[in-house]
């Protein structure tokens with residue numbers, strides 16, 4: 001891999017490595033990703049004949065086994081190499097759950113309960129069952145713990161379940177026909193390509209990944225079956241190449257980047273607005289190795305006006321709290337918005353200080369007026385005139401001063417570019 005991700009300076013600073021220990025171990029292939037552990041958790045073979053309620057009951061039992069096994073793997077008292085792959089396993093069960101749920105979609109807080117398999121009535125995300133990917137590439141703009149040396153393997157899905165007026169990916173999030181239709185196998189191959197080329201994780205993002213949960217779970221199911229040097233690749237290569245935004249031939253592929261034993265291994269990163277349902281979160285719990293929630297608005301008044309999203313605060317904070325309660329690896333992101341330090345930044349920072357002051361938080365100053373807030377765009381809506389500017393230096397300073405006063409764990413991850421060595 002040339003320069004080594006595992007010996008990057010950030011892992012020796014402060015408590016970053018402690019906070020992201022599981023992710024670090026999977027990224028460096030000294031531990032298997034959670035999806036490989038799922039394969040060792042047997043479930044009732046009759047799951048394919050169960051209704052959704054029975055599938056969730058089976059999940060409760062399987063989850064206990066998964067947590068015990070994950071804990072043993074983490075403490076190194078057991079290695080999955082010594083365990084057989086269960087014929088019908090937790091990964092199969094998760095796939096059955098998301099496929100079953102698609103008939104009355106409950107992936108996010110909108111709880112539309114529309115049947116996305118029939119193409120009739122659409123929910124708030126405006127999606128049927130198929131997924132589109134706008135692009136995928138080695139993302140060198142993410143936090144250093146994720147971009148590392150060779151980048152974060154980012155897959156951008158189309159559409160969103162929120163409507164942020166200032167969205168920086170407005171072309172992807174507001175145009176549901178953006179990008180190319182992909183199958184779960186193609187998505188798995190994108191992950192395969194990125195990881196073999198040295199990416200340190202698979203970064204599920206959009207738009208919003210939650211609304212593609214069924215296809216993402218199936219893609220992970222597919223990649224869990226990739227055996228070293230035996231991946232069928234050629235047929236889909238043309239489609240995949242047309243979506244890939246990396247410079248051709250920039251990265252060479254090596255299986256030494258990507259395997260735990262002879263199984264394909266890569267940490268899964270959930271880069272999301274966290275406006276998901278508890279059901280979706282429970283599915284993701286078994287397969288995500290690290291979480292990157294976006295905690296943007298400090299009140300529902302702001303989320304309604306700027307993102308046309310009700311129930312924002314209670315939904316997103318409760319999901320983040322749940323992930324923290326599960327003792328998972330996480331980095332929270334908060335974007336400083338112009339004119340929203342008092343109503344959004346401060347309540348967000350206070351909430352983190354009250355609930356999880358030790359968690360890494362990236363307080364971002366890169367807001368720029370985009371989408372409906374960009375006065376030079378044909379999409380510009382004067383109703384968002386107040387958002388058509390960059391945050392001022394005073395606002396940014398105030399946000400950082402307040403975070404410091406609250407004792408938050410933000411400086412290393414927020415200012416890492418200044419510390420580059």
Ligand code: SF4
Nearest residue numbers: 105108112123124125
């Ligand atoms: S993903 Fe969310 S917005 Fe889309 S149909 Fe399902 S519940 Fe509705």
